[in-house]
Each structure stands twice: as C-alpha cells, then as structure tokens.
Amino acid sequence: MTEGLLHPSMGLEDAVLLRNGGDRLRVVPDEPRRDQHSDAPQASCFDLARLLDRSSRRFSGLISAELTRLGVDDIGPAQVMVLLAIGDTELSVGELLDRGNYVGSNISYYLKQLTEGDYIARVTSQRDKRSARIRLTEKGRQLCADLKEAAKAFERTFCVEQDLQDLAVAFQALHRLELMWANAARFGA
Amino acid sequence: MTEGLLHPSMGLEDAVLLRNGGDRLRVVPDEPRRDQHSDAPQASCFDLARLLDRSSRRFSGLISAELTRLGVDDIGPAQVMVLLAIGDTELSVGELLDRGNYVGSNISYYLKQLTEGDYIARVTSQRDKRSARIRLTEKGRQLCADLKEAAKAFERTFCVEQDLQDLAVAFQALHRLELMWANAARFGA
DNA sequence: TAAGTTTACTTCAAGTTTTGAAGTAAATTA
DNA sequence: TAATTTACTTCAAAACTTGAAGTAAACTTA
Numbered sequence: 001m002t003e004g005l006l007h008p009s010m011g012l013e014d015a016v017l018l019r020n021g022g023d024r025l026r027v028v029p030d031e032p033r034r035d036q037h038s039d040a041p042q043a044s045c046f047d048l049a050r051l052l053d054r055s056s057r058r059f060s061g062l063i064s065a066e067l068t069r070l071g072v073d074d075i076g077p078a079q080v081m082v083l084l085a086i087g088d089t090e091l092s093v094g095e096l097l098d099r100g101n102y103v104g105s106n107i108s109y110y111l112k113q114l115t116e117g118d119y120i121a122r123v124t125s126q127r128d129k130r131s132a133r134i135r136l137t138e139k140g141r142q143l144c145a146d147l148k149e150a151a152k153a154f155e156r157t158f159c160v161e162q163d164l165q166d167l168a169v170a171f172q173a174l175h176r177l178e179l180m181w182a183n184a185a186r187f188g189a
Numbered sequence: 190m191t192e193g194l195l196h197p198s199m200g201l202e203d204a205v206l207l208r209n210g211g212d213r214l215r216v217v218p219d220e221p222r223r224d225q226h227s228d229a230p231q232a233s234c235f236d237l238a239r240l241l242d243r244s245s246r247r248f249s250g251l252i253s254a255e256l257t258r259l260g261v262d263d264i265g266p267a268q269v270m271v272l273l274a275i276g277d278t279e280l281s282v283g284e285l286l287d288r289g290n291y292v293g294s295n296i297s298y299y300l301k302q303l304t305e306g307d308y309i310a311r312v313t314s315q316r317d318k319r320s321a322r323i324r325l326t327e328k329g330r331q332l333c334a335d336l337k338e339a340a341k342a343f344e345r346t347f348c349v350e351q352d353l354q355d356l357a358v359a360f361q362a363l364h365r366l367e368l369m370w371a372n373a374a375r376f377g378a
Numbered sequence: 379t380a381a382g383t384t385t386a387c388t389t390c391a392a393g394t395t396t397t398g399a400a401g402t403a404a405a406t407t408a
Numbered sequence: 409t410a411a412t413t414t415a416c417t418t419c420a421a422a423a424c425t426t427g428a429a430g431t432a433a434a435c436t437t438a
Contacts, residue, residue: 170362
C-alpha cells in the first residue's frame with residue numbers, strides 16, 4: 001500500500017550505493033545504464049531543504065501527539081528536541097548550543113521552561129562559575145524513555161527493514177551535507 | 190535506564206545499496222565484512238529528527254544571508270520555501286498546503302505577505318470560486334532564479350561529486366521516511 | 379595587580395510565527 | 409431549498425526568535 005504513495009521518477013538513476021571502509025556511502029553507476037533519459041528530475045538542495053522542513057513539521061506533529069497522549073502539556077516538541085540533545089550526558093549550555101546549532105538566547109528560553117517544568121537540573125560548574133552544567137532530571141529521563149518506547153512500538157508496528165535502513169542512510173548523507181552547510185556559513189557562501 | 194540517544198541495534202554495517210527497478214534503495218550485505226567494529230554510531234529516528242531540525246536551521250541561515258546579499262528584506266526564509274514550493278506551477282492553496290504539510294491559517298499568512306511583496310499573484314479560480322489559484326510573479330520567479338544561481342555557484346565552489354550524491358541519497362531516503370511518518374499521523378501512531 | 383578583554387551565559391523588549399477557534403462564501407448533497 | 413461540506417481567510421492569543429544589552433567570572437597584559 002505504501003507503493004502507491006511513492007511518487008515515481010526522481011533523479012538518481014539506477015545506481016549502486018556501497019559503503020566503504022570509512023563511513024561514506026558511494027553511488028556508483030549501475031552496469032548498463034537503463035534509463036538514458038537523464039532528464040529525470042534531480043533533487044536540488046532546495047528540494048532537500050523543503051523536504052527537511054516538511055519532515056520536521058511532520059515529525060513535530062507526531063511528537064506533539066505523543067506528548068498529548070502522555071499527558072505532558074507544559075512543553076512542546078521544540079523543548080523535547082532539547083531534552084533529546086542533552087541525552088544522558090551532562091553538558092554546558094555552550095555545548096548544547098553547538099549540538100543543535102541554536103542561538104544562545106533561544107536556548108536560555110527553552111532551558112528556563114525545562115527547568116521550571118523540572119525536566120532538567122542545572123548546576124553552576126565548579127571549575128568555571130560562568131558556566132552552567134545541564135542534565136536531565138528523573139522526570140526528564142522518564143519522558144525521553146517514554147518517547148523512545150513509543151518510537152520503538154511504532155517501528156515494530158509500521159516499519160519494515162527497509163525503513164530502518166532508509167533512516168540510517170538518510171542520517172549519514174544528511175549529516176555530511178549539514179557539515180558542508182556549516183562550512184558554507186563559516187566561509188560566507 | 191535510558192540507553193542514550195544512539196541505540197545500538199540496527200545493522201547498517203558494510204553494505205551495498207542498490208536501486209531496483211522501482212524506486213527503492215536496497216541494502217545488501219557486502220562481501221567480506223571489513224569493519225568488524227560495528228560500534229559505528231546507530232541513528233534513531235530522534236537522532237534523525239534532531240538532524241533535520243539542525244539542518245533546517247542551518248539552511249535557513251544560508252538563505253537569510255543570501256536574501257540580505259540580494260537586498261531582499263521584506264520576506265524571510267520561510268516565505269522563500271513557499272515560493273520554492275510553488276515553483277513553476279500554478280496551484281491552489283490546498284495543493285500548496287499538501288506540498289509543504291502546512292497548516293491552513295499559516296499558509297494564508299505567508300501568502301498575504303508574498304502577495305503584498307508582489308512575489309506571487311492570486312486569482313480566484315473560475316471553476317471553483319472558493320479556490321484561489323497561486324503563481325509566481327516575475328519578481329518571484331526572479332528571486333527563485335537568483336537563489337538557484339547562488340546555490341549553483343556555491344556547489345561549484347564547495348561541493349565535490351560526493352556531496353551531490355549525498356544530496357540525492359538523503360533526499361530519497363528521507364522522502365520515504367516522510368511518507369511513513371505521514372502514515373503514522375493518519376493512523377495515529 | 380589593576381585594568382581591560384573575552385567568555386559564558388541570561389534577560390529583556392521587540393518582533394515574527396504558529397495555533398486554533400471562528401468566520402465567509404461557494405459548491406454539494408439530501 | 410435547506411443542510412453540509414469544502415476552501416479558504418481572519419483574528420487574537422500563545423509560542424518562538426532575534427538582537428541588543430547586562431552580569432559575572434576568567435583570562436591577558438601592561
């Protein structure tokens with residue numbers, strides 16, 4: 001049933017992607033090119049950007065729904081992303097900033113809410129008293145665990161092996177693109 | 190309790206992804222396993238979501254910078270996404286809604302600004318007078334063209350072949366994941 | 379070591395964007 | 409012809425983002 005929803009024709013003609021020693025996927029042309037019409041629409045970086053945008057919105061929607069189901073109503077998907085970014089580590093605001101490419105004042109705003117909601121705990125670092133150290137509270141950890149459980153349940157129900165692999169593939173490729181965009185930002189495109 | 194953001198249970202070890210007749214990429218095991226250390230970080234869907242988020246922000250930043258460079262200051266990256274979503278076609282608000290998975294009132298808001306800035310033209314459909322038909326004006330088309338030119342210039346300068354392939358790969362895989370999330374939303378995960 | 383600079387944040391006040399609950403008007407259906 | 413549905417738009421409140429201060433600790437330098 002998924003098949004019907006997939007829209008056909010998109011660049012990237014038949015190809016073989018193979019993972020080499022390091023951590024890159026390579027696309028190599030498939031033996032005898034079957035479709036010569038390379039007018040197959042090639043995804044531009046704008047197409048990807050729109051897809052990123054749309055996917056984010058979609059995913060946020062899912063998280064929102066799950067939060068509602070869990071009876072959490074003092075934080076939204078954006079704050080959840082921050083929780084997930086923190087994960088099991090204890091880190092400084094600065095590190096968190098880097099992790100999510102956030103703006104400082106913005107993270108401060110989120111952290112305030114998360115602290116008020118008791119999802120995270122902050123202590124002033126002893127080493128450097130300017131720096132705040134952040135970590136999840138039990139409540140925060142629990143919420144993350146619940147969400148992960150929901151995600152797993154969802155995967156078990158709806159995902160085929162293929163989907164999980166798509167996830168890995170998308171992650172890898174996107175990760176590298178992001179690094180490139182980061183460089184672009186540094187150099188001033 | 191919580192086992193971190195990376196859950197270590199998904200096997201994209203050495204593998205070959207190949208595109209079959211339809212439009213799916215498949216992963217098949219690679220001959221002699223080269224890297225045994227499968228501690229290669231495994232991405233969960235939350236990791237991907239965060240990456241999506243971060244990448245979007247990054248890309249928005251680039252667009253903002255480019256808009257500034259072009260002297261455009263009446264619209265931002267979000268509006269640009271809408272312009273790009275419209276592209277060369279003439280479509281109704283409803284179609285646009287689907288394209289970007291937007292919320293109705295939200296698109297209305299964007300369209301208002303884009304109309305005021307003379308980037309798009311809207312005419313009431315003759316067939317169905319409730320429906321507005323949208324298309325880019327010359328100004329809108331020009332802006333899109335300028336941005337695409339900038340993107341190409343950027344690609345020429347910074348991208349290696351690999352990057353372009355990452356783009357295609359990320360697009361494909363993410364596209365399918367998005368469809369899955371869309372289904373999840375329909376079925377109520 | 380006093381003075382200046384940088385770092386690591388936080389706060390605040392404007393904006394901007396998003397949401398959701400109406401509202402409007404044209405099409406459809408009963 | 410009276411509901412109902414569809415295709416939007418509007419509005420106001422909430423959420424979010426930005427950028428310009430502000431604070432205080434750490435570091436540099438004269």
